[in-house]
Amino acid sequence: MIAWPRYDTGNHRIPCPACGRGERDKTLGLTIEADGKGVAHCFRCSFTESYRPDRDTRQQAVAKPRIKAVTTQKHKALSDYGRDLWNACKPLTSVAVAYLKARRCCIPPVDGDLRFHPTLKHPTGYTGPALVARITDAMTRKPMSLHRTWIQANGRKAEVDPPRLLLAGHRKQGGVIRLWPDEAVTVGLGIAEGIETALSMAWAYAPVWSCIDAGNMDAFPYLPGVESLVIGADQEPAGIAAANACAARWADADSEVYITRQPENDLNDAIKEAA
Template identity: 70%
Template sequence: MIAWTHYEVGSHRLSCPACGRNDRDKTLGLTIEQDGGGVAHCFRCDLSESFRPERGARLTTPAQPRVKAATAQRYEALSDFGDALWRECKKLSGVGAAYLQARKCVVPPADGDLRFHPSLKHPEGYVGPALVALITDAVTRRPLSLHRTWICADGTKADVEPSRMLLGGHRKQGGVIRLWPDDAVTIGLGIAEGIETALSLAWAHKPVWACIDAGNLTAFPRLTGIQSLVIGADNDAAGIGAAQACAQRWVDSDCEVLVTRQAQNDLNDALREAA
C-alpha cells in the first residue's frame, strides 16, 4: 500500500492510503531505517505496515474502516457551549477583516452576526484565527448554531480539513446568518448560500444574509414587509434549483425577485477572477 522505496532515510508524514482525505491530511507517520527497512502507522485508523528489503511489505494491523458516526441532533437552540464560544468572539478586525478584503468581499457592519476568533481550536488539534457566524432562525431570530471558518490573512483557508464546520448536534434547518442586522432590513434583502457569496453580492445590494447551503436557500421563508429579494445563485445544479424554487415562492406572494447569473461557480469566484 505504501511506496517504500520512494522515501529517504528518516521520518516522514504522509496521507494514509486507507483513510486519507487528501494530500494535506497527513495522519500516517513513516520511518525509513539505514538498512532500507521501515515502519508506518496511522494515528487515525490504526493502519500499521512494515517493510524489509528482503521480503517486502507486511500489513501488521489491518486498517479499521473509517465510519463517520451519525451525530444525532441534540440542541434545538444554541447550546451553552456555543453561546460561550460566541461570547469569546470579537468584532471583525485584524486577520478576520484582512481575509475578507483579500477575498474581495464587503466587510459587514459590526452589529451583524459575523465575528472573529483569533485562536480557535479545530477538532483535528489545529489552533488559529477563524471567522465565526451566528446562525439564527430566519423568522423567530432564535440562536440555533455557529458556523466556523479557519482562515489566513492572505485570503486562503487554513491548512486544515475541513476548514469550515457547523457545531455538531445543532439545528441549522431554517437558519440564516444575519450579516446585516434586522434593523437594516427594510423593504429589500439580498441572500445567497455562503457567507463570501453574500458579501460579494453586497457590492451591488445591501443588506445581505447567508443561508448556509442550498437546502436552506430553497426553503427560505417569505418574510413580512420585504418587497424585493435579490438571490446570489451558485452556478451548479443544486444552487440553480434552490434559487429557482425560492424565487418562485416569493414571486407567487407578490414580491419582486432578481436572481444573479455568472459563468463562475459563485459571485465571489467572479469577483476574484475579475480582480
C-alpha cells in the first residue's frame, strides 16, 4: 500500500508496492492533486491505486503481468524505420507547443533534436500527437534511437500506457537528446534527465541536452572544449547520485560544474509550482 500523506502536491516516481525491486526501481507514477486526491499507476505491472483523503479510502486494481516483446535484433545505430519516422516528423507546432507551454517549458530551437508527429501510433493501437526526440551518441553524434512521448495540449501525457517509449531493439546507453544543436554549445552546457526538466532549466541556462534517465547522466562523458556544465539534478536518490558522479568526472577534467537544488523532485515540478 502507498503512504499517500507522505507526498506533496505534484508528480512523483516511487517503487511499485506490487512489483518493486528496490528503492531505485521507480516504476510507479504517482500524482497528488491540490485537493489531496491521488492516483498511481505502475508502468511495468499495471498496478493502480487511487486515494480520497476526505473519505480516507483507496481503491486498488490487481497488478497484471505485462507481456514483454521478444526483440531478436539489436540495432547498433538508428534503424531504417527510425530514420523514416524521424524524417516524417515536423517542427514543433500546434499541440506540441501547447503541451510544452502548459508544462512551462522553454521552446527549443528548430534545429534541435526534438520534433512533433501529429498522428503517431502507439503499440496499444492508440493514435495521437507525440513528441519525438532523436537520441544521438554523446561523443560521436551518431543517431542511436528515438524517444516518443504521447501528449495532450493541456500539458498532460496522453491516456495511454506507457505514454513514453524508446524504440525497441535500439540502445540508449551513452546517448543524449540534443535539444540545442552542437553549434550552440560553445563554452557551456546544461544537462538534465528528462526532456521537460531540461527545457525548464533552459529558461535560466541554455543550451541544454536531455540525458533521458539517471543511468545516462551518471555516465555522461566529459566533452573537450566545454568549460562549464550545469546539471539539473532530480531530487531523489538515483538522480542525486547520478548528478554527483557526473559532476565529479567533469571536475576532474578541470571544468566548472554546478548542480541545481530545488525542493521539488525536478526543475519542471518547481517551475510549474512557481507559475
